[in-house]
Amino acid sequence: MMLSRGLLRISRITRTSNVLGCRSLLSHRLDPFPISDDSSNSLGDSAQKVFGCREHYSWSNPARLGFTHQIHHQSTSLVEEQLDPFSLVADELSLLANKLREMVVAEVPKLASAAEYFFKIGVEGKRFRPTVLLLMATALNVHLPEPIPNVGPVATELRARQQRIAEITEMIHVASLLHDDVLDDADTRRGIKSLNFVMGNKVSVLAGDFLLSRACVALASLRNTEVVSLLATVVEHLVTGETMQMTTTTEQRCSMEYYMQKTYYKTASLISNSCKAVALLAGQTAEVATLAFEYGRNLGLAFQLIDDVLDFTGTSASLGKGSLSDIRHGIVTAPILFAMEEFPQLRAIIDQGFEDPKNVNLALEYLGKSRGIQRTRELAAQHANLAAEAIDSLPETDDEDVRRSRRALIDITHRVITRNK
Amino acid sequence: MYHQSTSLVEEQHDPFSLVADELSLLAKKLREMVVAEVPKLASAAEYFFKTGVEGKRFRPTVLLLMATALNVHLPEPIPNAGAPMAAELRARQQLLAEITEMIHVASLLHDDVLDDADTRRGIDSLNFVMGNKVSVLAGDFLLSRACVALASLGNPEVVSLVAKALEHLVTGETMQITTTTEQRCSMEYYMQKTYYKTASLISSSCKAVALLAGQTGEVATLAFEYGRNLGMAFQLIDDVLDFTGTSASLGKGSLSDIHHGIVTAPILFAMEEFPQLRAIIDQGFKDPKNVNLALEYLGKSRGIQRTRELAAQHASLAAEAIDSLPETIDEDMQRSKRALIDITQRVITRNK
Numbered sequence: 001m002m003l004s005r006g007l008l009r010i011s012r013i014t015r016t017s018n019v020l021g022c023r024s025l026l027s028h029r030l031d032p033f034p035i036s037d038d039s040s041n042s043l044g045d046s047a048q049k050v051f052g053c054r055e056h057y058s059w060s061n062p063a064r065l066g067f068t069h070q071i072h073h074q075s076t077s078l079v080e081e082q083l084d085p086f087s088l089v090a091d092e093l094s095l096l097a098n099k100l101r102e103m104v105v106a107e108v109p110k111l112a113s114a115a116e117y118f119f120k121i122g123v124e125g126k127r128f129r130p131t132v133l134l135l136m137a138t139a140l141n142v143h144l145p146e147p148i149p150n151v152g153p154v155a156t157e158l159r160a161r162q163q164r165i166a167e168i169t170e171m172i173h174v175a176s177l178l179h180d181d182v183l184d185d186a187d188t189r190r191g192i193k194s195l196n197f198v199m200g201n202k203v204s205v206l207a208g209d210f211l212l213s214r215a216c217v218a219l220a221s222l223r224n225t226e227v228v229s230l231l232a233t234v235v236e237h238l239v240t241g242e243t244m245q246m247t248t249t250t251e252q253r254c255s256m257e258y259y260m261q262k263t264y265y266k267t268a269s270l271i272s273n274s275c276k277a278v279a280l281l282a283g284q285t286a287e288v289a290t291l292a293f294e295y296g297r298n299l300g301l302a303f304q305l306i307d308d309v310l311d312f313t314g315t316s317a318s319l320g321k322g323s324l325s326d327i328r329h330g331i332v333t334a335p336i337l338f339a340m341e342e343f344p345q346l347r348a349i350i351d352q353g354f355e356d357p358k359n360v361n362l363a364l365e366y367l368g369k370s371r372g373i374q375r376t377r378e379l380a381a382q383h384a385n386l387a388a389e390a391i392d393s394l395p396e397t398d399d400e401d402v403r404r405s406r407r408a409l410i411d412i413t414h415r416v417i418t419r420n421k
Numbered sequence: 422m423y424h425q426s427t428s429l430v431e432e433q434h435d436p437f438s439l440v441a442d443e444l445s446l447l448a449k450k451l452r453e454m455v456v457a458e459v460p461k462l463a464s465a466a467e468y469f470f471k472t473g474v475e476g477k478r479f480r481p482t483v484l485l486l487m488a489t490a491l492n493v494h495l496p497e498p499i500p501n502a503g504a505p506m507a508a509e510l511r512a513r514q515q516l517l518a519e520i521t522e523m524i525h526v527a528s529l530l531h532d533d534v535l536d537d538a539d540t541r542r543g544i545d546s547l548n549f550v551m552g553n554k555v556s557v558l559a560g561d562f563l564l565s566r567a568c569v570a571l572a573s574l575g576n577p578e579v580v581s582l583v584a585k586a587l588e589h590l591v592t593g594e595t596m597q598i599t600t601t602t603e604q605r606c607s608m609e610y611y612m613q614k615t616y617y618k619t620a621s622l623i624s625s626s627c628k629a630v631a632l633l634a635g636q637t638g639e640v641a642t643l644a645f646e647y648g649r650n651l652g653m654a655f656q657l658i659d660d661v662l663d664f665t666g667t668s669a670s671l672g673k674g675s676l677s678d679i680h681h682g683i684v685t686a687p688i689l690f691a692m693e694e695f696p697q698l699r700a701i702i703d704q705g706f707k708d709p710k711n712v713n714l715a716l717e718y719l720g721k722s723r724g725i726q727r728t729r730e731l732a733a734q735h736a737s738l739a740a741e742a743i744d745s746l747p748e749t750i751d752e753d754m755q756r757s758k759r760a761l762i763d764i765t766q767r768v769i770t771r772n773k
Contacts, residue, residue, distance in 0.1 A: 176561075179557050179558065179561060182534070182553065182554055182557050201534075201553075202534075202535045202598060205531055205534055205535055205557055206535065206591065206594060206595055206598065208557075208561075209531060209590075209591045209594075210588075210591050210592075210595065212561070212564065212587075212591075213584070213587045213588040213590070213591045214588065216568060216584040216587055216588070217581070217584045217585060217587075217588055219568075219580075219584070220577065220580040220581040220584040220585075221581065223577040223580075225572050225573070225575050225577075226572075228568065228569075228571070228572035228580060229569055229572040229573070231568075232565050232566075232568030232569040232571075232572060233565070233569060234565075235561060235564065235565035235568065236562060236565035236566065236569070238561075239462070239558050239561045239562045239565065240462070240562075242558060243461055243462050243555070243558050243562075246461070246554065246555075246558075247460070247461040
C-alpha cells in the first residue's frame with residue numbers, strides 16, 4: 001500500500017526538491033546558515049536517544065537561533081521567508097525547559113542525578129517534539145468570528161494548556177527513555193554488582209515513575225477526557241513498542257510490517273497523538289485533528305527511517321561509517337529489510353545473529369550491493385511528503401503567524417530527511 | 422440473607438462475601454483488560470493475576486462496599502429511571518475499583534524491581550534481565566491502561582484524585598529509598614511516607630467512589646477519612662507482624678523490614694524509650710548482631726504495644742467516619758456500612 005501511495009507521490013518529491021532549491025536560494029539572503037550546510041550544527045551534545053536512536057543529529061546552530069530571532073512582519077505574498085523553525089518558538093521552549101527543570105529538582109532532590117540525565121537528554125537535546133507541538137499550536141489557531149475585547153486571557157489560557165501538552169509529552173518521552181535504559185545494557189550488568197549500579201537502576205525506574213505520575217497529574221489538570229485518553233494510549237504504545245523490540249521472534253524480525261508497526265509505537269505515536277491533542281485543545285474539528293495526527297505520524301516515521309539510514313552511513317554517504325549500533329544490538333531496521341528483499345540469503349545471516357563481526361560485515365556487503373539505503377530514504381521522503389501535505393490541507397488562513405508556523409512545520413519535514421546526523 | 426428488622430439482630434457477615442460475585446467479575450475484567458498485544462507482557466501480567474487478583478481482594482472489597490454504603494437515593498421513585506442509572510453508576514464504581522487495583526499492582530511490579538537487591542546479586546541470566554525489564558514495562562503498561570480507564574469515567578475531579586494518588590505512591594517509594602539518617606528516625610517522616618505508600622491510594626479511591634455517586638463534599642470527605650485511617654491502621658499492624666509473625670512473641674516474623682534497613686513504627690517507638698537504639702539504627706542492619714540488639718531493645722520496650730494502640734486509634738477513626746455517614750433505612754446500605762466497620766476490626770486483630 002505504501003508503494004502505490006509512493007508512486008503517486010513521486011511527482012511531489014520532484015516538485016519539492018525544486019522548491020527546496022528555491023528556498024535555499026532565498027535562505028541565503030536571510031540566513032547565513034542554509035539547510036544544506038554540512039558543518040557541525042548540533043543543538044546539544046546530548047542529541048542521542050532522540051527517537052531511540054544512538055546518533056548525534058543536527059538541528060540548528062545555536063548562533064543561528066539568535067540571528068534569525070528577528071521576525072519579519074512583511075506581507076508574505078511576495079517573499080517566502082525562510083525562518084529557522086526553532087527560532088519561532090525559542091522563548092517558549094526556554095520557559096518549558098525551566099519549568100521542567102524546576103519541577104524535578106525542587107520536588108525530589110534525590111532524583112537530581114537521574115534528572116541530570118533528564119536535563120541533558122530531555123531538555124537540552126530534545127527540543128524537537130516541543131518545537132513541533134508549539135508550532136502546531138500556532139498553526140491551528142482558531143480565530144473568533146469578531147474581535148472581542150479581553151479575548152487575550154482566553155487565548156493565553158489556551159496557549160498555556162497547549163504548552164502543558166508539550167511539557168507532558170516531554171515528560172512521557174523521557175520517562176520512557178529512563179525505563180528503556182533499565183537493563184538495556186546486559187553487557188554492563190554482568191560482573192557489576194555494586195550497590196551503586198543497583199542504585200542507578202532504582203533511580204532510573206523511580207525517576208521514570210516520577211515523571212509519569214507528574215504527566216498524569218498535569219494531564220488531569222487539562223480536564224479534557226479525550227486528551228487524557230490519547231496520551232495514556234501513547235504510554236501504552238511506548239511500552240508495547242519496546243516490548244516488541246525486546247521479544248521479537250525470528251519471523252517478526254524479518255517482517256517490514258512488524259518493523260513499521262513497532263516504529264509507529266516506539267517513535268511516531270507520541271508525536272502524532274500529542275499533535276492531535278493540541279488540535280483538540282484548540283477546539284478544532286475532528287478533520288483538522290486528524291490532519292494534525294497525520295502530520296505527526298508521518299514526521300515521526302520519516303525521522304526514524306532516516307535514523308536507521310544514518311546508523312549505517314553516519315555523516316558520510318558511504319556505508320559502515322555510522323555507529324552500526326542497531327545491527328550490533330541485533331536490531332534489524334528498514335535498510336536491511338529492503339536489502340533482504342533483493343538478497344534472500346541475507347535472511348540466514350540475520351537468523352544467525354550479529355554477535356559474530358563476520359556476519360556484520362557480510363550484512364553490510366549485501367546492504368551495499370542492494371538498494372536498501374536508497375529505498376529507505378525514498379520511503380522516508382514519502383512520509384515527509386505526506387506530513388507536508390497534511391499541513392497544506394489545513395483550512396486556509398490569512399493570519400501571518402499561522403502561516404509562518406505552517407511553513408515552519410513543512411520546513412521541518414524537509415530537515416528531517418535531509419539531515420546528515 | 423435475613424431481611425429482619427436489624428434493631429434486634431446484628432448480622433455478622435463476612436464482609437468479603439457481600440461482594441464476592443462482583444469481585445469475581447472484577448477479576449475477570451482485569452484479566453481481559455491486561456491481555457496485551459505482546460505475549461511477553463501477558464506473562465508479567467500473570468504475576469499480576471497471582472498477587473493482584475487472588476491475594477489482594479482487600480482494596481476492591483472496600484471500594485465496592487463503600488459504593489453500596491453511599492448509594493444515593495432518588496427523592497421519588499421514577500419509572501425506568503432507577504435501574505439503568507443505578508446500574509451505570511455501579512459499573513463506573515466497579516471500573517474505579519479495577520483502576521485502583523491496576524495502579525496498585527503496577528506499583529508492586531516496580532517496587533519489586535527496586536527492592537530485590539538480594540535476589541539480583543549474582544543472578545545475571547538473560548531471563549533475569551528480561552524479568553526486571555519486563556516488570557518495569559508491565560507496570561507501565563498497567564498504568565497506561567489505568568489512565569485510559571480513568572479518562573473514560575469522564576470525571577475530571579476523579580481523574581485528578583487518582584493521578585495525585587499515583588504521584589504519592591512514587592513519592593512514598595522515593596522517600597523510602599532516599600531517606601537520610603535523620604529522617605529514618607522521625608515518626609513524622611515515617612507516617613507521611615506510610616500515608617503516601619499505603620493509605621493515599623485507598624483514601625483517594627474511596628473519595629472517588631463518593632464523587633461518582635454524586636455525594637456531597639462532606640460525605641466524600643468521610644469516605645476519604647475512612648480509607649485513610651484504614652490504610653494507616655493496616656500498615657501499622659503490618660509493621661508489627663513483620664516482627665511478630667503469627668506468634669505473639671518477637672522475632673518470629675519475617676523481619677523483612679529491618680533486614681532491608683527500613684525503620685518502622687515499633688522501632689521508632691522503642692527508640693523513644695531507648696535512645697541508644699539510635700546508634701544501632703545509624704550503623705545499619707547488615708550486621709546480624711545489630712538486628713538482634715534492636716530486637717532486644719524492642720522486646721524491652723513498649724514499641725509493639727504502642728504501635729498496636731496507634732493502629733487501633735486509626736481503626737476507630739475509620740469506624741467513626743462510617744458512623745457519621747447520613748442515616749439510612751436501606752438494608753443493603755446498612756449491611757455494607759457494618760461490613761466496612763467490621764473490616765476496621767479485622768485489620769487490627771489479624772495475625773497475618
